[in-house]
Amino acid sequence: MTQKQTLTVRDNRTGDEYELDITDGTIRASDVGKIGKSDEEPGLAVYDPGFTNTASTRSAVTYIDGDRGILEYRGYPIEQLAESSTFLEVAYLLIHGELPTREQHDQWVHDITFHTFVHEDIKTVMRGFRYDAHPMGMLLSSVGALSTFYPEARNIKDPQIRHEQIVRLIAKMPTLGAWSFRHAQGKPYVYPDNDLTYTENFLSMLFKMSEQKYEPDPRLSKALEVLFILHADHEQNCSTNAVRSVGSSQVDPYSALSAGIAALYGPLHGGANEAVLRMLKRIKTKDNVPAFIEGVKNGDERLMGFGHRVYKNYDPRAKIIKKATEDVFEVTGVNPLLEVAQELEKIALEDEYFVSRKLYPNVDFYSGLIYEALQFPPEMFTVLFAIPRTAGWLAQWLELVDDPEQKIARPKQIYTGERQLDFVPAAQRWS
Numbered sequence: 125m126t127q128k129q130t131l132t133v134r135d136n137r138t139g140d141e142y143e144l145d146i147t148d149g150t151i152r153a154s155d156v157g158k159i160g161k162s163d164e165e166p167g168l169a170v171y172d173p174g175f176t177n178t179a180s181t182r183s184a185v186t187y188i189d190g191d192r193g194i195l196e197y198r199g200y201p202i203e204q205l206a207e208s209s210t211f212l213e214v215a216y217l218l219i220h221g222e223l224p225t226r227e228q229h230d231q232w233v234h235d236i237t238f239h240t241f242v243h244e245d246i247k248t249v250m251r252g253f254r255y256d257a258h259p260m261g262m263l264l265s266s267v268g269a270l271s272t273f274y275p276e277a278r279n280i281k282d283p284q285i286r287h288e289q290i291v292r293l294i295a296k297m298p299t300l301g302a303w304s305f306r307h308a309q310g311k312p313y314v315y316p317d318n319d320l321t322y323t324e325n326f327l328s329m330l331f332k333m334s335e336q337k338y339e340p341d342p343r344l345s346k347a348l349e350v351l352f353i354l355h356a357d358h359e360q361n362c363s364t365n366a367v368r369s370v371g372s373s374q375v376d377p378y379s380a381l382s383a384g385i386a387a388l389y390g391p392l393h394g395g396a397n398e399a400v401l402r403m404l405k406r407i408k409t410k411d412n413v414p415a416f417i418e419g420v421k422n423g424d425e426r427l428m429g430f431g432h433r434v435y436k437n438y439d440p441r442a443k444i445i446k447k448a449t450e451d452v453f454e455v456t457g458v459n460p461l462l463e464v465a466q467e468l469e470k471i472a473l474e475d476e477y478f479v480s481r482k483l484y485p486n487v488d489f490y491s492g493l494i495y496e497a498l499q500f501p502p503e504m505f506t507v508l509f510a511i512p513r514t515a516g517w518l519a520q521w522l523e524l525v526d527d528p529e530q531k532i533a534r535p536k537q538i539y540t541g542e543r544q545l546d547f548v549p550a551a552q553r554w555s
């Protein structure tokens with residue numbers, strides 16, 4: 125017998141009954157709005173600060189099953205992509221919805237490679253920042269500034285123009301990110317090298333000094349490639365929601381993406397790996413781990429890099445990063461904090477406190493260690509997140525632009541302030 129996919133609701137204020145359709149495990153907020161609606165009263169609404177149980181879109185980009193620890197881009201498991209794909213192929217997959225043919229791939233890589241340069245005036249914009257400017261602040265402003273260089277980008281209904289901006293954004297993000305890093309160090313900005321791969325070129329723009337050609341260790345560029353793949357998308361998180369919300373006003377993609385970068389700048393979103401590193405430095409040695417764990421269990425501390433709003437199982441990205449950590453340390457030498465991290469993980473995975481609360485390592489638990497081994501200061505960690513996430517933001521933005529159901533984002537509120545006060549002019553109030 126097939127179950128009826130509806131929900132019957134009885135409004136006890138009036139005794140009226142409503143039958144709401146259930147589609148894909150959701151009811152429509154507009155159907156809820158019909159409950160109790162009359163000429164005098166607005167219908168019922170739902171209250172959901174932080175959108176913890178509200179679907180804002182239908183999406184075919186990224187699938188997550190947090191209980192089972194599954195993450196898939198366009199249906200492909202993250203483990204397989206991290207093992208055998210490249211970041212640019214994954215970016216193509218996210219944006220176009222399917223894997224490229226050889227010709228499509230070569231054209232895509234060529235286009236991205238030949239759009240890595242930015243207008244010289246963008247360099248002037250970046251030069252204008254204070255010597256100690258946070259690289260995320262520089263990145264978000266310079267991405268926003270790009271919209272003034274490509275005014276045609278506002279034609280978001282034109283697929284060809286959209287495609288050009290997508291290529292530009294994926295191509296130029298590493299350039300802007302690397303320059304914001306060089307700026308803080310007082311070093312000259314390094315121009316892109318089109319003979320290198322996406323991640324090799326990024327490393328070159330970050331670390332090249334007086335040598336003719338910068339050739340990064342392939343193990344490092346591969347590890348960065350893996351990290352970029354893991355961070356490319358994560359469905360409707362805070363920054364993606366910001367891109368979609370701002371994008372729903374039909375603004376150009378540079379402006380919409382700078383909103384995403386701003387969201388990622390916040391410590392609750394992009395800053396957890398930095399907090400992990402600070403925690404590991406504070407614990408210092410393996411011997412101090414048991415006392416630290418006791419502090420966590422007593423509620424005095426939080427084990428940073430553990431637990432996730434969605435994953436109630438091992439974050440699939442954390443497993444892959446753990447392996448990449450070993451590869452990076454082969455080149456850079458082992459970070460002594462790795463021992464502390466491994467001991468924390470070992471104890472926590474066996475301890476009843478963490479097991480019963482389904483607290484497992486998340487993506488940030490090991491990524492900070494890798495970034496530090498690659499000599500990035502903590503302020504750069506979020507920039508390293510924003511560069512690959514550009515592919516996901518753009519895939520989600522494209523989906524939004526083409527979705528006939530989407531409207532300008534405009535949540536409701538429950539008004540709690542005063543009403544109909546009489547205004548007394550300042551001269552009278554203060555006399």
Ligand SMILES: CC(C)(COP(=O)(O)OP(=O)(O)OC[C@H]1O[C@@H](n2cnc3c(N)ncnc32)[C@H](O)[C@@H]1OP(=O)(O)O)[C@@H](O)C(=O)NCCC(=O)NCCS
Binds near residue numbers: 396425430432
């Ligand atoms: C990610 C995070 C915010 C998710 O929070 P959440 O889904 O709202 O989960 P809650 O805060 O409701 O936690 C549920 C329980 O686990 C505990 N808990 C969650 N994360 C914990 C952690 N990292 N260390 C210790 N206890 C933790 C909470 O204290 C709570 O215990 P209680 O039921 O006894 O009160 C949270 O796990 C956290 O702060 N982790 C550390 C920061 C981090 O790594 N963030 C990066 C996420 S990618």
